[in-house]
Amino acid sequence: MSLRYVCVEVRHNLRCANVFLQFDHSLTETEFLKIVVENDALTFREYSTATRVALGKFFTAEARTISNLTVEECNASFRLTITNEPAQGTADNKENQIDNKRKIYITPKPNIEEGSQHIVLCKNCKCELSTTLQCRRVREFPSGSIDVNEFFCHHGPKFDEVLVPQLTDFFYGFQFVVLNSELSQQQVKMKDKHVYCRRCLQYLGENILNDNAMKLWMDTLLLKCQPNDKDDTIINVVNEKVTPTCQLLHKIIDDTLVTDVAGEPLLQQMHFCKVLLEATFPCRKRKYLLLQVLEKQLQVLRNTKPLAHGSHNNNNVLQVQLEQCKSFKLLYRLLDETEDEGGGDDKRGEKDSGETSSTSSTSSDSMLLKNWKEDMSIHVLKVSPTLFGTLLDELDENALLLPELYRYTHDHFQLSYIFYED
Structure with a gap:
């Protein structure tokens, strides 16, 4: 079977499944x-083989309710009307209640204890990047998403000095x-x-705080522990319980969440938010990722590995569980630093009509990034x-x-998912 x-x-609240x-x-060749x-279940039949996708333990599909069938190259999609099982609806309500009370620790504490000794290593070549660090203080650093000077109306402290870590600070x-x-x-x-x-x-x-401190990315570092009279042990800076991409999306939701005085989230069913991600690359060029989170707790059923050819049983039926x-369902768009700067105006007179159109597109991208x-x-x-x-x-x-x-929008954003374990 060609299904992959x-x-x-x-x-469940809309009684539908996409x-x-x-x-x-390509399906045009089938x-x-x-x-x-x-x-x-859903069954996909070809002349000599079939694939059966079991759905019974998740919901009951109503027969003859298939709609919005779309066939395009290697993709097909349609919508089903489903019937919620009472147990499933109760479970969903409990999950929502638990999720509302659950607080994900967005910034995990590193694997370092106050009073310990460590040396910071390059993760790529294991080169020592620091002298021995006597960790007397392990503290969380301000995120930088809000200017701390805004908390003071007059003559606040000089944060370029206050936030500089001492030689014994981590x-x-x-x-x-x-x-x-x-x-x-x-x-x-x-x-x-x-x-x-x-x-x-x-x-x-990068260097920060007037070159008095360095902000180093954890995914480029290792820590060498130096216990007394024992062999050196190399560890990761943090123990990741979830994937970094999932943790990033949880942080975005947490940073943009509006809560009431009791700390409970307002507008619980409204998950839409916009985030601008910025990254500087080794060539010192910046790239931006424009994200629009549409849904943050979308239930998804999927196979994580491609369906294998030749795995059919005696009846030539492939059983799929x-x-x-x-998942997070979101729109995204990639923009480069050149688009931020609106480059290309100097050569406008030398461009033909096709290149002029490209320049116009670059200008609109630059304006979009500026607005964000x-x-x-x-x-x-x-x-x-x-x-x-x-x-x-x-x-x-x-x-x-x-x-x-369904993948692209009129303003060139792309629709996708980030999956995570329930």
Whole structure:
């Protein structure tokens, strides 16, 4: 069977399920394909084989309710009307109640204790990036999403001095650490406020607070523990219980959540928010990812691995069991620094009509990015280039589950998912 991926969006409150299918070749080349909707399964039949996707333990599909059928190249999609099982509806309500009370620790504390001794290492080449750090204070660093000077109406403290860590301080934030620059002056290389490993030239982070401190990305670092009279042990800066991309989306939701005086979220069913992600790459160029989170707890059924050819039983029927997970559903768009600067005007007279159109598109992209930066309601978050690239790759891959008709918007945003365990 040519079916490779199945993704089912389940909305019990609307009594519907959207089914997205991805095949390994264009459906225009398929001579025969029949979709059969049963109460507890979907069956896809070809001439000699069939694939049966079990759905009974998640919901009951109503027969003859298939609608909005779309077929496009390697993708197909349609909508089903479903019947909620009483137990399922009760479980969903309990999940929502638990989720409303659950507080995800967005910025996990690093694997470092006050009073311990550590040396910071480059994760790429294991080169020592600091002298021995006597950790007397381990503190969370301000996120930077809000200017702390705004808390004072007149003559507030000079935060460029107050926030500088001492030689015995280990400050941390979301996916970054902040250390005193004197700890690593001989072990790193500086270029235009960017910090690189002196041995392998891996990009580590940037200088901040008038070059008195360094903000280093956690995904570029390791820690060497130095216990007394024992062998050195190398550990990660933090223990990741969830994937970094999922943790990033949870942070976005947490940062944009509006709560009442009791700390309970307002407008619980409204998950829409906008976020501008910024990353600086080793070449000192910046890229931006414009995100619009549409849903944050969308129930999804899917297969995590491609359906294998030749795995049919004696009746030539491939039995498929889907896994249940939650997902963020969002729109995204990638913009480069050149678009931010609106480059290309100097050569406008030399361009033909096609290139002029490209310049016009670049100008509109530059204006879009400018508007997002100036919008006070849009959260701006700086992330490491590694996390930026990982998130973009995951979005690009998951976007392929959707037909192009649903994948792109008129303003060139792309629709995709970030999946996470329930």
